[in-house]
Amino acid sequence: MGLLSIFNKKTFAHGLHPPAHKSYTSGIPIKRLPFAPVLIIPLSQHIGAPSKCIVNKGQEVMRGQTIAEAHGALSVPIHSPATGRIQKIELITGARGTKESAIFLKVYEASTQKIMRTIHVNPDKLNTDELLQAIQDSGLVGLGGAAFPLHFKHNIPDDKDVHTMIVNGCECEPYLTCDHRVMLEHPEHLIRGIVYAMRATESNKAIIGIEDNKMDAIKSLQDLLTDHPDISVQAVETKYPQGSEKMLIKSLLNKEVPAGGIPADIGVVVNNVHTLSALGQLLPNGEGLTERVITVTGPGIKRPGNYIVPIGTPIGFILDQVGYDGGINEFILGGPMMGSAVSSLQTPVTKSCSGLLVLNEPSIQQETLNVWPCIKCGRCVNACPMNLNPAQLGQLAIASEYEVMAEQYHLNHCFECGCCSYICPSNIPLVQYFRIAKAINREQAA
């Protein structure tokens, strides 16, 4: 880090600089929220096969106890987020709007809520396979939003050789600060988690990439890493979507993941800081994932901050705790660029939910704008981090040329970061068009 670093910022091409809105919460220490009277725990909180429920209606469960098992390799168990009694198991409307099965847990109010240990191993003495098993048993998935089971990502195929672990502390979404607070408040968990993850993936070095709007986290981690020569911290440019794994690899290593490939193809595996921090915290204690830190923020929130929330807490309960204005609100799980707006305040917080953002009436009205024809200004082309031509794709989508979009204009490389829709002066919902086009192409292929 010298004077030259401002001219030689680690970054990727294109992207955007949306207003950060992080100061509402970035300076506030993490606090714990109480248990909601009833927790709603979906069985599908990760990518892959839903977990298999192993409890019955009326059964008493202890906090930390396994209540659903992994169903196959690409699946993880679920641990009870509280001590209480299983009320019912029925379908709910999930964050993505689809019906999914969920366990309703009535929390015992007077209980001590002591956590039950389920992973009876010493992580320092495990070989790679045992370590991967322990990671699966912990129920960990990517906490940054992807919800990809951690053990599966760390189980590197034999034909690939991973040498570098990238730890993603970018948190490029506006408003969100939970990763920032986790890095500041629990760096020891993070470093321990990185050590486990490096062993599991047999990588020989780790780089923590953090956007340069979080210099306090960069400095404090650098100070703590003096006796870990294989782990380094790098500042990267604050730019959306820096936290996308392909962009972060490009920024840190100047390598591009081949189109359609995964980071392991070029010897890299990327993990979110909150995920590895949870790994470093849970594994030595023998605990499964029962809670996480989420950022609760937005113009509609009275007491914004970062809160430890039990998995399964309905967002309505959180809102009652932090206070919010009534009226017309939009409730977003995750960040404002890629998070999903939910249709019900009963929607629970799941493992991969990094934030609850409430946009209130004035901010929504400002956004609910006319749509004009495309004026070919090229701003989307200059924003797309994948170097696609969103304007052309948008015209093709209007003409229902979905196959042409995929075959000639690389539709499937789009990871829906939202840069094109954000910047479009005509307010064309490009990302939504692309999502529909992909869905129709998938249906036709099936």
Added chain:
Amino acid sequence: MSKKSKIELRTTPHLHAPQNVVVIMQNVVFAILPIAAWSIWQFGLSALLLLLTVTGTCLLTERLFNITSGQANTLGDWSAIITGLLLALTLPPAFPLWMAVVAGFIAMAMGKVMFGGLGMNIFNPALVGRAFVQAAFPVAITTWTPALFDGRFSQLIPSTLTMPFMIPVEVADWNSQVAIDAFSGATPLALQKFEGINTPVLDLFVGNAAGSSGETSALIILVCGLYLAFRNFLDWRIPFYILSGTFLTSGAFYLIDPVLYPEPLFMLFSGGLMLGAWFMATDMVGSPVTPVGVIIYGLLIGFLTVIIRIFGGLSEGVMYAILLANAATPLIDQYTLPRVFGQQGKS
């Protein structure tokens, strides 16, 4: 739940950049106004009437087609005003108003509405109108009057109020009456091309010359254009590469024969080049979107402008250069698509 709340559902992203089409168009209009003001200062009431007539015609034409095709009113996007103002600024101050009405109608009807309205036009609508009247009224569009003549705010140039379908009166006699110095009745480009007389570059820069009503002051156009570029309302690379292309091409000719060919700076600041480069070629609809495409487009316009000016039958070449480059834009975009992230070699 303690509070009544209505839930709003929208797709990602939930934030949006503050600039939209109307904001962009409004700012372009604001940036054109100083140029229009300079035009009125130089050429008086005739220039004012010309601006009002052409802009009014453009707005009425677009509205007329809205009504006849059963569409919603599209005047609210402000783009028709830009076309009107720019078209007026490219016409000679003495241009008869009835011909200006024709120009405005053709610009909107054949330049924009016929292609499907905002965003669908291939060519810059203002230049389509200009090209039509260039062909239809070759004398009127090359009839020049002196700038800053006495009494320009109390009298009109005699040809301004020509009756529809009538041939305008000759202004040569009138020119010699009002002109402060001897007025040759030609623009600096025409003087250079046909008579070998060079106008000082400084006069061109500040606008002390004859020409179309809005093209005379390179300085004002430059300032207004830079404002738009600074606010990110136009792509600075387009004028940059057009001016570079013009400079390089005319520089090459100048090196071959400095007597026969004009010097590059004269090329840069004369005629409609500045107005075209900053306000016409940058029309987002007709210009490429890819980074390499923008370079090709700009250099092409610069090159064609010089070629037409030197070898063409006309003294001015910017209009046709931009129209030709507009036509090439889809092709340029197609062949300059950037390499998709993660792909090896050309996509």
